[in-house]
Amino acid sequence: xxxxxxxxxxxxxxxxxxxxxxxxxxxxxxxxxxxxxxxxxxxxxxxxxxxxxxxxxxxxxxxxxxxxxxxxxxxxxxxxxxxxxxxxxxxxxxxxxxxxxxxxxxxxxxxxxxxxxxxxxxxxxxxxxxxxxxxxxxxxxxxxxxxxxxx
Amino acid sequence: xxxxxxxxxxxxxxxxxxxxxxxxxxxxxxxxxxxxxxxxxxxxxxxxxxxxxxxxxxxxxxxxxxxxxxxxxxxxxxxxxxxxxxxxxxxxxxxxxxxxxxxxxxxxxxxxxxxxxxxxxxxxxxxxxxxxxxxxxxxxxxxxxxxxxxxxxxxxxxxxxxxxxxxxxxxxxxxxxxxxxxxxxxxxxxxxxxxxxxxxxxxxxxxxxxxxxxxxxxxxxxxxxxxxxxxxxxxxxxxxxxxxxxxxxxxxxxxxxxxxxxxxxxxxxxxxxxxxxxxxxxxxxxxxxxxxxxxxxxxxxxxxxxxxxxxxxxxxxxxxxxxxxxxxxxxxxxxxxxxxxxxxxxxxxxxxxxxxxxxxxxxxxxxxxxxxxxxxxxxxxxxxxxxxxxxxxxxxxxxxxxxxxxxxxxxxxxxxxxxxxxxxxxx
Amino acid sequence: xxxxxxxxxxxxxxxxxxxxxxxxxxxxxxxxxxxxxxxxxxxxxxxxxxxxxxxxxxxxxxxxxxxxxxxxxxxxxxxxxxxxxxxxxxxxxxxxxxxxxxxxxxxxxxxxxxxxxxxxxxxxxxxxxxxxxxxxxxxxxxxxxxxxxxxxxxxxxxxxxxxxxxxxxxxxxxxxxxxxxxxxxxxxxx
Ligand code: SF4
Numbered sequence: 001x002x003x004x005x006x007x008x009x010x011x012x013x014x015x016x017x018x019x020x021x022x023x024x025x026x027x028x029x030x031x032x033x034x035x036x037x038x039x040x041x042x043x044x045x046x047x048x049x050x051x052x053x054x055x056x057x058x059x060x061x062x063x064x065x066x067x068x069x070x071x072x073x074x075x076x077x078x079x080x081x082x083x084x085x086x087x088x089x090x091x092x093x094x095x096x097x098x099x100x101x102x103x104x105x106x107x108x109x110x111x112x113x114x115x116x117x118x119x120x121x122x123x124x125x126x127x128x129x130x131x132x133x134x135x136x137x138x139x140x141x142x143x144x145x146x147x148x149x150x151x
Numbered sequence: 152x153x154x155x156x157x158x159x160x161x162x163x164x165x166x167x168x169x170x171x172x173x174x175x176x177x178x179x180x181x182x183x184x185x186x187x188x189x190x191x192x193x194x195x196x197x198x199x200x201x202x203x204x205x206x207x208x209x210x211x212x213x214x215x216x217x218x219x220x221x222x223x224x225x226x227x228x229x230x231x232x233x234x235x236x237x238x239x240x241x242x243x244x245x246x247x248x249x250x251x252x253x254x255x256x257x258x259x260x261x262x263x264x265x266x267x268x269x270x271x272x273x274x275x276x277x278x279x280x281x282x283x284x285x286x287x288x289x290x291x292x293x294x295x296x297x298x299x300x301x302x303x304x305x306x307x308x309x310x311x312x313x314x315x316x317x318x319x320x321x322x323x324x325x326x327x328x329x330x331x332x333x334x335x336x337x338x339x340x341x342x343x344x345x346x347x348x349x350x351x352x353x354x355x356x357x358x359x360x361x362x363x364x365x366x367x368x369x370x371x372x373x374x375x376x377x378x379x380x381x382x383x384x385x386x387x388x389x390x391x392x393x394x395x396x397x398x399x400x401x402x403x404x405x406x407x408x409x410x411x412x413x414x415x416x417x418x419x420x421x422x423x424x425x426x427x428x429x430x431x432x433x434x435x436x437x438x439x440x441x442x443x444x445x446x447x448x449x450x451x452x453x454x455x456x457x458x459x460x461x462x463x464x465x466x467x468x469x470x471x472x473x474x475x476x477x478x479x480x481x482x483x484x485x486x487x488x489x490x491x492x493x494x495x496x497x498x499x500x501x502x503x504x505x506x507x508x509x510x511x512x513x514x515x516x517x518x519x520x521x522x523x524x525x526x527x528x529x530x531x532x533x534x535x536x537x538x539x540x541x542x543x544x545x546x547x548x549x550x551x552x553x554x555x556x557x558x559x560x561x562x563x564x565x566x567x568x569x570x571x572x573x574x575x576x577x578x
Numbered sequence: 579x580x581x582x583x584x585x586x587x588x589x590x591x592x593x594x595x596x597x598x599x600x601x602x603x604x605x606x607x608x609x610x611x612x613x614x615x616x617x618x619x620x621x622x623x624x625x626x627x628x629x630x631x632x633x634x635x636x637x638x639x640x641x642x643x644x645x646x647x648x649x650x651x652x653x654x655x656x657x658x659x660x661x662x663x664x665x666x667x668x669x670x671x672x673x674x675x676x677x678x679x680x681x682x683x684x685x686x687x688x689x690x691x692x693x694x695x696x697x698x699x700x701x702x703x704x705x706x707x708x709x710x711x712x713x714x715x716x717x718x719x720x721x722x723x724x725x726x727x728x729x730x731x732x733x734x735x736x737x738x739x740x741x742x743x744x745x746x747x748x749x750x751x752x753x754x755x756x757x758x759x760x761x762x763x764x765x766x767x768x
Pocket of ligand 1: 253645646647682683684709710711712713717740741742743
């Protein structure tokens with residue numbers, strides 16, 4: 001676990017040090033812990049690297065708070081991080097400062113919200129059981145005001 | 152510079168011949184004003200996909216072309232984004248297994264294995280040897296099946312129709328085995344947390360032996376068709392080259408990395424599920440071009456057959472599921488006789504098991520490379536967060552680099568050679 | 579007549595080829611004493627039936643593989659299941675040459691506009707088979723990313739459940755669609 005100010009340095013060290021040689025960027029992602037605010041920062045940004053020389057993996061965790069979810073980009077160190085950072089921004093809203101092209105990658109450009117945050121409600125359609133049987137009705141018979149109703 | 156056409160049909164100084172038609176249709180005269188914009192610096196932007204037969208799914212590429220030469224390539228992905236990681240958070244561990252099937256749908260069993268191994272490491276349980284060996288056999292069969300699809304479609308993209316038909320003919324025998332053991336052809340969910348869905352039936356051994364005996368001949372046949380075929384070589388040798396360092400920096404893995412000469416295979420480097428019991432080689436290429444990646448995969452199929460043969464020879468007897476009753480459901484005959492078992496079975500099916508707090512990263516070697524599951528558990532019966540490290544995602548991110556400066560016709564060959572599955576890229 | 583060995587000039591036992599007008603070979607007749615359709619070269623039918631016959635006997639599907647179901651769709655085109663037995667094996671890459679769209683797989687929110695555009699690019703008459711649970715109703719992915727049923731985007735003629743449906747299932751769907759086309763009045767579509 002390190003502070004975000006040292007991420008770039010630390011990763012460069014891991015990559016270049018002869019005892020490390022973690023040259024393969026595996027992924028970067030984040031884990032959302034909304035319940036532990038404000039005692040601890042909300043997001044864990046997780047970096048994973050692999051060293052082929054020493055046949056080892058290592059994981060770095062950077063904690064960032066909710067109101068400022070930014071970490072510096074690692075694009076300059078590992079070009080393979082480019083897409084992973086974009087994905088992390090897209091799904092979790094972590095901002096990678098200095099990334100050359102931080103756009104949404106998986107979701108459409110006009111999407112709102114970041115679906116892998118815990119407070120994002122993954123909508124869909126309710127499954128019709130006896131207590132909500134109206135979801136099984138055809139559009140013309142659904143009560144007015146209900147989604148999908150044509151009345 | 153923008154050239155603006157006069158309101159269409161407006162002949163210079165003459166009558167508008169379409170005025171009558173426009174009046175009838177109620178179209179305003181200036182509606183069909185066309186604006187022609189000149190494209191700067193002689194490049195043309197070409198959109199390829201998302202519905203394109205050679206992008207292996209729904210990949211969209213925006214290519215900047217200078218004549219036939221690709222100046223830049225910008226992949227646009229996400230057309231198959233399914234929200235697996237969100238769905239994992241809403242389901243109990245055993246319920247997540249069918250979801251994991253559908254990510255990399257060419258080799259579903261290997262996804263099952265990755266997810267199960269990650270959960271098993273958090274639980275601290277081990278699967279008995281017979282279960283591990285059967286997992287290996289099924290995964291290697293899935294790997295061959297996946298490589299067969301890659302072979303068939305990749306050759307089809309370059310205009311060879313016969314390999315496609317041959318490869319699918321062979322693949323059906325693998326699907327028959329899937330069907331025998333689990334009842335389903337593709338999405339078997341056969342490998343579960345704690346072991347397997349069930350032990351294999353008696354015919355299993357004969358069918359796998361049949362595969363081991365007939366496939367080498369079939370692979371010979373494929374190689375006869377295209378390995379030395381001059382057209383195939385012209386379209387693949389020296390194309391889409393990537394050096395080992397670049398491939399590593401892009402995070403590539405699997406046969407796409409081994410084609411560049413890096414002998415790294417997770418089955419050897421960090422053996423899981425008793426892969427260290429088997430004797431097999433890691434095929435590597437030299438040049439890192441399309442042809443070398445092709446050769447790697449072809450040899451890999453033969454190595455997989457070797458592994459299957461050894462696993463079948465030494466198949467231990469015994470249970471296939473872990474004996475830890477907190478995870479594995481009790482056997483059927485016990486449910487009939489013991490109330491305890493019935494209750495436990497009911498609890499396992501409705502609620503699932505609770506996994507201790509912790510986080511783990513478990514990677515397995517999928518046909519496309521390093522498939523990793525980073526799993527965080529908060530002690531409940533559902534994963535708190537699962538991040539899937541998809542091999543195709545990283546491999547695809549190197550595509551712009553590989554096709555830059557090449558011809559547009561070769562883009563298709565390069566896409567085929569990195570063997571992406573869009574379900575894996577987009578998740 | 580009970581002829582089993584085909585003789586020169588015989589098409590089927592009892593049916594002569596076109597040169598049957600030559601006096602050397604006797605002209606067969608039906609029981610009622612009329613010539614058969616093959617001899618006269620005349621049949622009577624309705625225009626609608628001929629059009630429907632043309633439509634259903636050679637359906638050209640558009641290549642619209644999205645996800646896992648597409649793999650089974652490709653299996654149907656291959657040798658074991660062989661869709662060409664039903665005249666529907668000519669998968670077209672261009673929607674402009676196709677009249678059947680087999681939506682094989684899950685449709686994400688990002689893909690839905692593309693799907694609709696491709697549907698609009700297909701010329702009339704056109705039909706849609708929604709293959710798989712995902713395309714039919716969202717399947718197991720009841721979440722933010724997947725369109726809950728492709729019928730929210732395009733009209734569907736045949737729903738094919740299964741995850742993925744077996745190749746036999748897709749063949750059955752094509753046969754059902756052929757029956758549907760055969761029963762449709764020709765003027766209904768383009
Ligand atoms: S229905 Fe099943 S097999 Fe078909 S696309 Fe959906 S998940 Fe894949």
